[in-house]
Amino acid sequence: MSPAGAEERAGEGPPTAVVTGAARGLGLHLAGHLTGRGFDVLCVVRSSADAARIGAVTMRPVVGDVRDPALGRRLAALVGDGAVDLLVHNAGVGHPPHTLRELPPDDVLESVSTHCLGPLRLTQALLPALCRSSRATVLHVSSRWGSFAAAAEDGPGARHYAYRIGKAAQNMMSLCLRQELAGHGIRVAAVHPGALRTAMGAADATEDPATAALELVRLVLAEHREDLPPFMSRAGDPHPW
Numbered sequence: 001m002s003p004a005g006a007e008e009r010a011g012e013g014p015p016t017a018v019v020t021g022a023a024r025g026l027g028l029h030l031a032g033h034l035t036g037r038g039f040d041v042l043c044v045v046r047s048s049a050d051a052a053r054i055g056a057v058t059m060r061p062v063v064g065d066v067r068d069p070a071l072g073r074r075l076a077a078l079v080g081d082g083a084v085d086l087l088v089h090n091a092g093v094g095h096p097p098h099t100l101r102e103l104p105p106d107d108v109l110e111s112v113s114t115h116c117l118g119p120l121r122l123t124q125a126l127l128p129a130l131c132r133s134s135r136a137t138v139l140h141v142s143s144r145w146g147s148f149a150a151a152a153e154d155g156p157g158a159r160h161y162a163y164r165i166g167k168a169a170q171n172m173m174s175l176c177l178r179q180e181l182a183g184h185g186i187r188v189a190a191v192h193p194g195a196l197r198t199a200m201g202a203a204d205a206t207e208d209p210a211t212a213a214l215e216l217v218r219l220v221l222a223e224h225r226e227d228l229p230p231f232m233s234r235a236g237d238p239h240p241w
Protein backbone atom coordinates (compact mmCIF):
# COMPACT_ATOMS: atom_id res chain seq x y z
CA MET A 1 0.00 0.00 0.00
CA SER A 2 1.34 3.43 -0.91
CA PRO A 3 1.70 6.06 1.84
CA ALA A 4 -1.85 7.34 1.89
CA GLY A 5 -3.49 4.15 0.74
CA ALA A 6 -3.68 5.34 -2.85
CA GLU A 7 -4.03 1.90 -4.36
CA GLU A 8 -7.32 0.15 -4.47
CA ARG A 9 -7.46 -2.33 -1.59
CA ALA A 10 -8.16 -5.81 -2.86
CA GLY A 11 -11.88 -6.42 -2.48
CA GLU A 12 -12.34 -3.28 -0.37
CA GLY A 13 -12.98 -0.60 -2.99
CA PRO A 14 -11.08 2.59 -3.58
CA PRO A 15 -9.16 4.52 -0.91
CA THR A 16 -11.12 7.23 0.87
CA ALA A 17 -10.24 10.87 1.47
CA VAL A 18 -12.05 13.59 3.41
CA VAL A 19 -11.36 17.16 2.30
CA THR A 20 -12.82 20.17 4.12
CA GLY A 21 -13.37 23.53 2.45
CA ALA A 22 -13.79 21.71 -0.87
CA ALA A 23 -16.24 24.14 -2.49
CA ARG A 24 -13.57 26.32 -4.06
CA GLY A 25 -9.94 27.35 -4.04
CA LEU A 26 -7.25 24.89 -3.03
CA GLY A 27 -9.73 22.43 -1.50
CA LEU A 28 -11.74 22.04 -4.70
CA HIS A 29 -8.54 21.29 -6.65
CA LEU A 30 -7.28 18.88 -4.00
CA ALA A 31 -10.57 16.99 -4.16
CA GLY A 32 -10.43 16.94 -7.97
CA HIS A 33 -6.86 15.63 -8.13
CA LEU A 34 -7.60 12.97 -5.49
CA THR A 35 -10.67 11.86 -7.44
CA GLY A 36 -8.44 11.62 -10.51
CA ARG A 37 -6.11 9.36 -8.51
CA GLY A 38 -8.97 6.98 -7.76
CA PHE A 39 -9.98 8.21 -4.32
CA ASP A 40 -13.53 8.26 -3.10
CA VAL A 41 -13.56 11.84 -1.84
CA LEU A 42 -15.94 13.10 0.84
CA CYS A 43 -16.05 16.85 0.26
CA VAL A 44 -17.13 19.06 3.15
CA VAL A 45 -18.86 22.15 1.78
CA ARG A 46 -21.09 24.68 3.48
CA SER A 47 -23.99 25.19 1.08
CA SER A 48 -26.44 22.92 -0.70
CA ALA A 49 -25.74 24.79 -3.94
CA ASP A 50 -22.04 23.88 -3.64
CA ALA A 51 -23.01 20.31 -2.76
CA ALA A 52 -25.08 20.02 -5.94
CA ARG A 53 -22.22 21.37 -8.05
CA ILE A 54 -19.64 19.03 -6.44
CA GLY A 55 -21.96 16.03 -6.55
CA ALA A 56 -22.30 16.44 -10.31
CA VAL A 57 -18.59 15.68 -10.79
CA THR A 58 -18.28 12.33 -9.00
CA MET A 59 -17.23 13.65 -5.60
CA ARG A 60 -19.35 12.98 -2.54
CA PRO A 61 -20.47 16.26 -0.96
CA VAL A 62 -21.21 16.56 2.74
CA VAL A 63 -22.84 19.81 3.80
CA GLY A 64 -21.41 21.02 7.08
CA ASP A 65 -19.35 23.54 8.98
CA VAL A 66 -16.08 22.41 10.51
CA ARG A 67 -16.98 24.34 13.67
CA ASP A 68 -20.03 22.14 14.20
CA PRO A 69 -19.27 19.38 16.75
CA ALA A 70 -21.81 17.11 15.01
CA LEU A 71 -19.94 17.10 11.67
CA GLY A 72 -17.38 14.50 12.75
CA ARG A 73 -20.09 12.10 13.90
CA ARG A 74 -21.90 12.51 10.58
CA LEU A 75 -18.73 11.85 8.60
CA ALA A 76 -17.91 8.81 10.75
CA ALA A 77 -21.41 7.45 10.11
CA LEU A 78 -20.96 7.93 6.35
CA VAL A 79 -17.66 6.06 6.43
CA GLY A 80 -19.18 3.26 8.52
CA ASP A 81 -16.78 0.34 8.90
CA GLY A 82 -14.57 1.66 6.13
CA ALA A 83 -11.19 3.33 6.40
CA VAL A 84 -10.21 6.94 5.91
CA ASP A 85 -6.82 7.01 4.20
CA LEU A 86 -6.38 10.76 3.89
CA LEU A 87 -7.95 13.54 5.95
CA VAL A 88 -7.22 17.04 4.67
CA HIS A 89 -8.10 19.90 7.00
CA ASN A 90 -8.19 22.60 4.35
CA ALA A 91 -11.12 24.84 5.37
CA GLY A 92 -9.87 28.26 6.26
CA VAL A 93 -11.06 31.76 6.93
CA GLY A 94 -9.17 35.03 6.60
CA HIS A 95 -9.68 38.19 8.63
CA PRO A 96 -8.43 41.68 7.81
CA PRO A 97 -5.56 43.18 9.81
CA HIS A 98 -6.54 45.17 12.89
CA THR A 99 -4.77 47.17 15.52
CA LEU A 100 -5.48 46.00 19.04
CA ARG A 101 -7.87 48.92 19.50
CA GLU A 102 -9.96 47.80 16.47
CA LEU A 103 -9.70 44.03 16.83
CA PRO A 104 -13.03 42.18 17.29
CA PRO A 105 -11.96 39.40 19.70
CA ASP A 106 -14.56 37.09 18.18
CA ASP A 107 -12.47 37.03 14.98
CA VAL A 108 -9.82 35.22 17.00
CA LEU A 109 -12.40 32.76 18.30
CA GLU A 110 -13.69 32.09 14.78
CA SER A 111 -10.17 31.54 13.49
CA VAL A 112 -9.20 29.16 16.30
CA SER A 113 -12.51 27.28 15.92
CA THR A 114 -12.08 26.92 12.15
CA HIS A 115 -8.36 26.13 11.99
CA CYS A 116 -7.75 24.26 15.24
CA LEU A 117 -10.73 23.13 17.28
CA GLY A 118 -12.84 22.02 14.29
CA PRO A 119 -10.04 19.93 12.76
CA LEU A 120 -9.22 18.48 16.19
CA ARG A 121 -12.83 17.33 16.65
CA LEU A 122 -12.97 15.87 13.13
CA THR A 123 -9.77 13.92 13.66
CA GLN A 124 -11.11 12.65 16.99
CA ALA A 125 -14.34 11.46 15.36
CA LEU A 126 -12.53 9.84 12.41
CA LEU A 127 -9.73 8.25 14.43
CA PRO A 128 -11.22 4.73 14.29
CA ALA A 129 -11.57 5.05 10.49
CA LEU A 130 -8.01 6.41 10.19
CA CYS A 131 -6.75 3.46 12.24
CA ARG A 132 -8.46 1.08 9.80
CA SER A 133 -6.23 2.38 6.98
CA SER A 134 -2.91 0.62 6.60
CA ARG A 135 -1.19 4.00 6.13
CA ALA A 136 -3.35 7.02 6.90
CA THR A 137 -2.32 10.66 6.61
CA VAL A 138 -3.79 13.72 8.31
CA LEU A 139 -2.78 16.89 6.51
CA HIS A 140 -3.36 20.34 7.98
CA VAL A 141 -3.37 23.06 5.35
CA SER A 142 -1.81 25.71 7.52
CA SER A 143 0.10 28.83 6.53
CA ARG A 144 3.45 30.51 6.88
CA TRP A 145 1.41 33.07 8.80
CA GLY A 146 1.11 30.51 11.59
CA SER A 147 4.89 30.45 11.91
CA PHE A 148 6.34 32.24 14.93
CA ALA A 149 9.60 32.67 13.03
CA ALA A 150 7.82 34.32 10.07
CA ALA A 151 5.70 36.54 12.33
CA ALA A 152 8.78 37.70 14.21
CA GLU A 153 10.39 38.75 10.92
CA ASP A 154 7.32 40.31 9.31
CA GLY A 155 6.76 43.35 11.54
CA PRO A 156 3.49 45.14 10.70
CA GLY A 157 1.93 42.04 9.11
CA ALA A 158 1.81 40.57 12.60
CA ARG A 159 -1.35 42.67 13.12
CA HIS A 160 -3.30 39.83 11.50
CA TYR A 161 -4.07 38.63 15.00
CA ALA A 162 -6.95 36.29 14.21
CA TYR A 163 -5.44 34.44 11.23
CA ARG A 164 -1.98 34.14 12.72
CA ILE A 165 -3.23 32.95 16.11
CA GLY A 166 -5.59 30.43 14.48
CA LYS A 167 -2.89 29.02 12.22
CA ALA A 168 -0.30 28.90 15.01
CA ALA A 169 -2.84 26.97 17.12
CA GLN A 170 -3.40 24.61 14.18
CA ASN A 171 0.35 24.05 13.88
CA MET A 172 0.71 23.18 17.55
CA MET A 173 -2.32 20.90 17.42
CA SER A 174 -0.85 19.20 14.35
CA LEU A 175 2.42 18.60 16.16
CA CYS A 176 0.68 17.16 19.25
CA LEU A 177 -1.40 14.85 17.05
CA ARG A 178 1.67 13.81 15.10
CA GLN A 179 3.41 12.71 18.25
CA GLU A 180 0.45 10.71 19.52
CA LEU A 181 -0.79 9.23 16.24
CA ALA A 182 2.63 8.01 15.12
CA GLY A 183 1.91 5.17 17.56
CA HIS A 184 -1.11 4.24 15.39
CA GLY A 185 0.93 4.40 12.17
CA ILE A 186 -0.82 7.61 11.12
CA ARG A 187 1.23 10.40 9.51
CA VAL A 188 0.33 13.94 10.53
CA ALA A 189 1.82 17.07 8.95
CA ALA A 190 1.07 20.75 8.47
CA VAL A 191 1.79 22.48 5.18
CA HIS A 192 2.15 26.03 3.94
CA PRO A 193 0.64 25.67 0.46
CA GLY A 194 2.15 28.83 -1.06
CA ALA A 195 0.73 32.26 -1.90
CA LEU A 196 -2.25 31.22 -4.00
CA ARG A 197 -4.61 33.14 -6.25
CA THR A 198 -7.81 32.24 -4.39
CA ALA A 199 -10.54 34.22 -2.65
CA MET A 200 -8.44 34.19 0.51
CA GLY A 201 -5.11 34.78 -1.20
CA ALA A 202 -3.22 38.02 -0.69
CA ALA A 203 -3.60 40.68 -3.40
CA ASP A 204 -0.06 39.96 -4.63
CA ALA A 205 -0.44 36.15 -4.61
CA THR A 206 0.87 34.68 -7.86
CA GLU A 207 0.62 30.92 -7.52
CA ASP A 208 -1.99 28.79 -9.25
CA PRO A 209 -4.10 26.79 -6.77
CA ALA A 210 -4.63 23.92 -9.23
CA THR A 211 -0.87 23.44 -9.62
CA ALA A 212 -0.34 23.75 -5.86
CA ALA A 213 -3.01 21.10 -5.24
CA LEU A 214 -1.45 18.74 -7.78
CA GLU A 215 1.99 19.11 -6.20
CA LEU A 216 0.56 18.54 -2.75
CA VAL A 217 -1.31 15.41 -3.81
CA ARG A 218 1.83 14.06 -5.46
CA LEU A 219 3.82 14.75 -2.30
CA VAL A 220 1.36 13.05 0.02
CA LEU A 221 0.91 10.03 -2.24
CA ALA A 222 4.59 9.65 -3.19
CA GLU A 223 5.60 6.03 -2.70
CA HIS A 224 9.10 6.89 -1.58
CA ARG A 225 8.04 9.34 1.16
CA GLU A 226 7.56 7.25 4.24
CA ASP A 227 7.33 10.35 6.38
CA LEU A 228 6.66 14.06 5.93
CA PRO A 229 8.29 16.98 7.78
CA PRO A 230 6.05 18.15 10.66
CA PHE A 231 5.66 21.62 9.08
CA MET A 232 6.59 21.88 5.44
CA SER A 233 6.32 23.68 2.14
CA ARG A 234 4.26 21.95 -0.53
CA ALA A 235 7.54 20.74 -2.04
CA GLY A 236 8.04 18.74 1.16
CA ASP A 237 10.85 20.90 2.54
CA PRO A 238 10.81 21.67 6.27
CA HIS A 239 9.23 25.06 7.04
CA PRO A 240 10.48 27.04 10.04
CA TRP A 241 8.10 27.05 12.99
Ligand SMILES: NC(=O)c1ccc[n+]([C@@H]2O[C@H](COP(=O)([O-])OP(=O)(O)OC[C@H]3O[C@@H](n4cnc5c(N)ncnc54)[C@H](OP(=O)(O)O)[C@@H]3O)[C@@H](O)[C@H]2O)c1
Pocket residue numbers: 020021022023024025026027044045046047064065066067089090091092093114141142143144192193194195196197198199200201202205209
Ligand atom coordinates in the same frame (compact mmCIF):
# COMPACT_ATOMS: atom_id res chain seq x y z
N1 LIG B 1 -4.55 31.36 -0.60
C1 LIG B 1 -3.38 31.44 0.00
O1 LIG B 1 -2.47 32.18 -0.44
C2 LIG B 1 -3.10 30.61 1.22
C3 LIG B 1 -1.85 30.73 1.83
C4 LIG B 1 -1.59 29.97 2.95
C5 LIG B 1 -2.55 29.12 3.46
N2 LIG B 1 -3.77 29.02 2.86
C6 LIG B 1 -4.75 28.10 3.45
O2 LIG B 1 -5.24 27.25 2.43
C7 LIG B 1 -6.56 26.80 2.79
C8 LIG B 1 -7.48 26.95 1.59
O3 LIG B 1 -7.66 28.34 1.35
P1 LIG B 1 -7.96 28.95 -0.10
O4 LIG B 1 -6.84 29.83 -0.42
O5 LIG B 1 -8.35 27.88 -1.05
O6 LIG B 1 -9.21 29.90 0.26
P2 LIG B 1 -10.70 29.99 -0.24
O7 LIG B 1 -10.80 29.92 -1.71
O8 LIG B 1 -11.24 31.18 0.47
O9 LIG B 1 -11.38 28.65 0.34
C9 LIG B 1 -11.62 28.46 1.69
C10 LIG B 1 -12.64 27.34 1.82
O10 LIG B 1 -12.82 27.06 3.22
C11 LIG B 1 -14.22 26.96 3.45
N3 LIG B 1 -14.55 27.25 4.84
C12 LIG B 1 -14.27 28.39 5.54
N4 LIG B 1 -14.75 28.28 6.78
C13 LIG B 1 -15.34 27.07 6.87
C14 LIG B 1 -16.03 26.37 7.89
N5 LIG B 1 -16.19 26.93 9.11
N6 LIG B 1 -16.50 25.14 7.65
C15 LIG B 1 -16.35 24.57 6.43
N7 LIG B 1 -15.71 25.18 5.41
C16 LIG B 1 -15.22 26.41 5.63
C17 LIG B 1 -14.86 27.96 2.49
O11 LIG B 1 -16.21 27.65 2.35
P3 LIG B 1 -17.24 28.65 1.60
O12 LIG B 1 -16.96 28.47 0.13
O13 LIG B 1 -18.57 28.17 2.02
O14 LIG B 1 -16.93 30.04 2.09
C18 LIG B 1 -14.01 27.72 1.25
O15 LIG B 1 -14.52 26.64 0.50
C19 LIG B 1 -6.97 27.62 4.01
O16 LIG B 1 -6.81 26.85 5.19
C20 LIG B 1 -5.99 28.78 4.00
O17 LIG B 1 -5.77 29.31 5.29
C21 LIG B 1 -4.08 29.75 1.76
